[in-house]
Amino acid sequence: MRKSLPADKPPWEIILVQNNKLLKQQQQQQQQQQQQQQQQQQVFEVWEWRKYSTEEERATAKERKGFTDVERHCIIIRAEHSIGDGVSLVELGLRLLTDERGIVLNEVAEPPVLKAAAAAAAEHFCLLPTPTALLLRLIASAAPMSLLLLKQIKTAAQATLNDVFVAAFTGAVRRYCELQGDFQFSSCKPNKLPKALLACAFYRRTAGLPNSSPLLLRNRFTLTPLSLPVHCNDPKERLKKVKQAPVYFCGSEVTELQVVYPNLIPQVRVHLTLAAVCCSPAPRHVLQQLQQQQQQQQQVEMRMEVEVVSYADRVFFSFVFDPAIVVDGHKIPSLFTDEVYRLADAFGIPRPPQEAQHQQQQQQQQQAAAAK
Structure with missing residues (x-):
């Protein structure tokens, strides 16, 4: 059952959530722990470069070492109407943070830089029919x-x-x-x-x-x-x-x-x-x-x-x-x-058989009407 949305809200919503930094004391503790870990070993993220579709993407992804000590973001998309399935919506969210080759963009401290990309994605939902x-x-x-x-x-x-x-x-x-x-x-x-x-x-x-x-x-x-x-x-x-x-x-x-x-x-x-x-x-x-x-x-x-x-x-x-x-x-x-x-x-x-019979009956009725 559909419910009407408030007049002051569009039929779509994209929320960019940034992980806030912890308290100063906790930050200092984490920094100390990270420094100790970095001295012992170098941490890299694992990228499955074999899954990329083209040679260019595989070669570029193979060279990536990932990001360490970077704040992560979460994108939440709510749409009353959608022309894509769940997988497409997830890909849409991922595209906001990747370039044309699928490589993660350089993250910055201020989320407003991503507003243009978020608006581009939101425009898909804006053009869809209203409830x-x-x-x-x-x-x-x-x-x-x-x-x-x-x-x-x-x-x-x-x-x-x-x-x-x-x-x-x-x-x-x-x-x-x-x-x-x-x-x-x-x-x-x-x-x-x-x-x-x-x-x-x-x-x-x-x-x-x-x-x-x-x-x-x-x-x-x-x-x-x-x-x-x-x-x-x-x-x-x-x-x-x-x-x-x-x-x-x-x-x-x-x-x-x-x-x-x-x-x-x-x-x-x-x-x-x-x-x-x-x-x-x-x-x-x-x-x-x-x-x-x-x-x-x-x-x-x-x-x-x-x-x-x-x-x-x-x-x-x-x-x-x-x-x-x-x-x-x-x-x-x-x-x-x-x-x-x-x-x-x-x-x-x-x-289909039922439709064929229905069409035949219509033709017979038309022929009978024409004969009269």
Whole structure:
């Protein structure tokens, strides 16, 4: 059960806890003990350099001797909404204290130096949809679908599950507009396509990877405004366009609002280093990085929330919408399911038996209505 957050608090919170020094007497005792230990033996931390993925990281990690007599820090992250699993959140916290090669940064006495990195991480949560209780919105859900069917579509299309979900939702948006008598997407120009904030992950060395590499997109993510190919009527072509969007983004010069770690900017070639984001009804949060190359402000207002959850080999789709904007939003989940089955038909994948019977009954009813 969701509970609304206080209006004066954002839906995320990052706390940097520094170990305070002990009393002067205890410090003196520890210093004396450390001096005695250092005289007897030299203490090093053990680094498992064999676990690093590349030769460069292994070579650098092998040379590390670790830190001794350094105050440690603890990062606590609380988020009402998250697009990463627990492991990703732990990695996110670790990235705040490491450079692009995974090496621990030089620690300093004053924690405020880490504020820029903490703001970069917090911006991920700031851009996420605010809790449903804060707005007068409704939720509509679709009947659970088979995860195996979606995996078959993924394999046949050589895409990811996220690509399949985005393509199906894009088709659902197009059909919803057509049902409302709005055919603006039938002849929509590419530069007029609607955009959605999608979670895109970037590998640290995308420059040397081919577009088909499975390492191109990983679970280190950023929220990226990508165009939805609603102008494509064919579901197969629509999925192809969805697949190309993140790959094109990785190799392009991006000037729109992006939230990335400072050490990833050279890899993804993003020039924006200062952004002001307003996520209604959350307060304004400012992300400011150390090296300013360009300044830009953009208002981001989340109007709807789409969630796809996989559990027990079933996929559950839910859609949170504002009825003042999306009049018949309850139709979108069923349209999403229909678009998934259209993708299955396009790739020659048989539908589940129950869905096949339901489709056959609908065809018979349509034929009977046409005969009358």
